[in-house]
Amino acid sequence: MQRLGIAMAWNVFKFCTALRGLGSIMILLVLGVVGVSYYAVVITNYAPDLFHGGLGSVAAAVFVLILFHFLLAMLLWSYFSVVFTDPGKVPSNWKPAMDEEIGDTMPLTGPDFSGNDFTPLQTAVGSPSNSRIRYCRKCNQMKPPRCHHCSVCGRCVLKMDHHCVWVVNCVGALNYKYFLLFLFYTFLETTVVTLSLLPNFVAFFSDGEIPGTPGTLATTFLAFVLNFAFALSVLGFLIMHISLVARNTTTIEAYEKRTSPKWCYDLGRKKNFEQVFGTDKRYWFIPAYSEEDLRRMPVLQGLEYPTQPDFDTRSSNNHVQYNYISS
Template sequence: MAWNVFKFCTALRGLGSVMILMVLGVVGVSYYAVVLTNYGPTLFESGGVASFTAFAVVLFHGLLAMLLWSYFSVVLTDPGGVPPNWRPVIMDEEGGEAVPLVGSEFSSPILFMQHQSTLISDPGDPRIRFCKKCNQFKPPRSHHCSVCGRCVLKMDHHCVWVVNCVGALNYKFFLLFLLYTFLETTLVTLSLLPHFIAFFNDGEIPGTPGALATTFLTFVLNLAFALSVLGFLIMHISLVMGNTTTIEAYEKKATPKWRYDLGRRKNFEQQVFGIDKRYWLIPVYSEEDLRRIPELEGLEYPTNPDLDSRL
């Protein structure tokens, strides 16, 4: 009997509170090492050193606030699910208009599967897709998550760190979480670097042995996170520029031209971050962007007409 690894995907749900506590634990240790142990006690000193210390502490708190805001936005925001009564839109060849898939014989997904060969001239048509696990139609670019047990709109991946799927409605928040995590961990690493060097050079380091151990641990943790998150950030920036998700990156290998690639600017603005530049660096969308860009809701995605004609 073949071993089905997906049967054990639901076990990842039990990591929920554990992973959140782990993230908060790393944040707490970093706060203790940077603010309470090393930089906080020197805030009221005079001179240029105190000015730099104040700047570092303020910047640390600002990045930390944005990191936590972005993180909990990813955790608490539903990535997008398929509406129960959603039906794909097909092209009426006689009228030349897009119409929803309706009718008595195709109102049931089971009947649709029985008549699928007569309805779809192109089996690879991304507009008409069906999930056998959910027993319902699913929009283009959506995928079934074995951990969440449902189809997720424009699913990128299921992230154990955020205890949630990353999809259409929280992908921007996830990218901002990566950005602010990289900036915060880099700042902490640079702030503690002199103490780390002094530790190995037998230099004089103020503080108790426990504080020194915490400083050493914080430096190593933040350096590791900064390097690993940088790799993820670069990867996702390239995905955004090509309007591709992590899952679609594998599908794209078999396709010479990606039909959803609208150009870097449109991919960035209309597919992920919105047109209003004031909201690019915060984990929210403007009401105007949500109203005029239906792609941000995860159900409609325009394709490149030049690529469609070639395909």
């Protein structure tokens, strides 16, 4: 029975790879929602007002159409940046090393830093009694700090947050900012569509006069319902991730450290924000980083993460102090 239970558990994990097959379907679904919204807002309701409406209607149509197209462009730019950007893989030549000059730094604590993830590596830090380095048994390689193995992608991902079926990719160190911008612009776009179609929705239930064919009315109704539902769901997701950025943690880490009184990577809201969005304000709202930030902020590469200066681990015999570098 025990062997049967283990076999069943293993088969369940094999189903994770089936999520890869949802890739094209989820992308088509996203594009489908965009298409329905575009047809309802632009073609059916507001573009005709540019040619057949009064001065007030034309002004309102211009405002809605400009805002709609701008947010749609930013949404699609951010979305495909998440889809096509590698979230971060462990370099083949990466290895942890002790900073002999500084001597302290990154504590290995919490559920992610204990148990079977560790393999004694005497050559890495010296004494095998206190040298526990995170090691992925599936990838057969050492794991940088904040790195996790994704069962769907089948590899370790730097600062992995989660695997998202909507973007057909992992969300990690190198595309987390793009994912947050995708959520941000999706919320704004769906809110604009909902508000712009609200008068038609109200008129539909109040027996008011609504111009258009039954097909256009059905499309408008569908677009309103879909965008209203997406706006509410994305808002909750966006609020959650804003709180994660403020504490410099990920979805996985927030779950793992739920009983930890202190988080060593929490450097304050300003620095935590900059570790995701960079310091150049011109790039905060676009899915890209400045060359200056990429050059002087190693944290954006996903391998090195500063910790609190006053985070003291020397009082615990179970903690080992390392400074992680790449070679």
